[in-house]
Amino acid sequence: MFASEDRAHAHASHRPDLTRVLRDGVTVHTDEELRAKHGIVVAFSERTGGVSRAPYADLNLAAHVGDDPVAVDANRHRLLASLGMALRADRLVTAEQVHGERVGVIDEAAAGSGAHVSAAGAQPVPGTDALITTTSGIPLLMCFADCVPIVLVALTPVSGIAVVHAGWRGALASLPGSAVAELANHAGCEPSDVIAYVGPHIGACCYEVDEALVSHFGNKFDTIGAVRGRLDLAAAVRESLARAGVPSSSIAELGECTREHTDRYFSYRAAQQTGRHGALAAITEGE
Template sequence: MKVSQLPLPRLEARQLGPLHILTDDALARTSGVRVAFTGRAGGVSEAPYAGLNLATHVGDDPAAVMRNRALLLEALGVPELPLVIPNQVHGDELVLVPRADAATLADVRAASARGADGLVVTTPGVAALLCFADCVPVVIASPTGAFAVVHAGWRGVAASVAPKAVRALAARESHAAGGEGPFDAPEEAAAAYNVYLGPHIHVECFETGEDVRALFAERMGEECAPDARHVSLARALAVDLARAGVDPSRIADAGVCTACRPDEFYSYRAEGGVCGRHGALAFRAADPSK
């Protein structure tokens, strides 16, 4: 089976009523995968979580968070789509979502609740949502319609959580690795993926200790740590994703620093540790028009 090539990734702003997202319409047309990086505009949460807070663990009214999640799915045209939202723990644990039936989703949600920082989804009819406020949202999309959504804080980047998700997805899609997908080898699959980096804290605002700086310089190269105090998470991810077989031309960065734009996105650092969380959501609807 020959797999169609994806167009090169490109993130564009779209207004969905009061909600603002970054997405790639060409990806949705060719693979059926809809990517949505949200901002804080819209929603019903009140200060200090004001806007579209999607996280329940930050102190916001749970009813407001549930309404915000529903508003997002409604705006994307998939109000009934089941959500999977892991308990993020700044690690490298991944949870596979192979089917959308009730029993499988119950097992997936139980595994996700125990702690995970990535969802690898190989089925239509399920939305994966992870939450952020400075860490890097990563979405990996395959021409087949499979995808992964990953939470990459500095610990996750250092632990190679995003390349781990690429390799897990590629193994599922490769005959050579015992998977069921159309690719002959994991390397072929990884080279075909688009990767999207959502809004996150950029190098100029991400000040670290010398130990963290040294860790990144050693593992991902000096270009990831341009001086004694700062680290580029995006550059570190690009280096590590290339090692996993991702084509560098297929990595798209939203180019927005959350710490510089707390008016548009939540930022843990800029807001003193009390804030909501924006999201990275992806799904492949059973209806390909979504």
């Protein structure tokens, strides 16, 4: 009796945190306590530890950038294996990311969409920049090189996860906030119960854009400063999450700039022909 009450209480909240972990040659930023207590995997990958060759070296996870499909599949398998999810490789879901505003809800029937690049199988989810599921054992993966990766987690009454790809278009359209609302709807919780992780992306330090774009953001977001020609995507993402109801104490930010760390991350601004690192989430409880 007490045990189940404790468990119910433990599911009510979690303070998100990211730790850099190297396992089986693959480096990820992950929340180990979330996995231990709630059975939910959150991981932002680095570019080392894979098999791809230049300009995609090493751990390129994206199918569309011109890399060898066999290498991409091997890299995805390495990432999943390092997270103890090699047996879920056939259920991996990826998306055709288009800098749009669509949120895709993934159920059992969609498991494995875009899982493999070099072998026949279901295609990636078309035209979608946010994936949501409440189904256990379906890893969701999105790919990045400078854009902002966001993972959202709902813990109760049912577990739910979302992976969001926010470049400037997605950030300006408040896609992160839309994903919070949709996830809360599917998990049956309040948006204020959703916790969020923001992975590596290009920082305002390096993200030079034209001033018209900065002023578009300034008109929409209170926290976008008037720094000439530079855009702080993370500020827009934070404000989008906050407006959707996510408390600032429920957001863990990695705070690393991809453009400045090309030894560990892919950066489109640094090299347009390059690979993609990943943001991955999975529900493993009940397995």
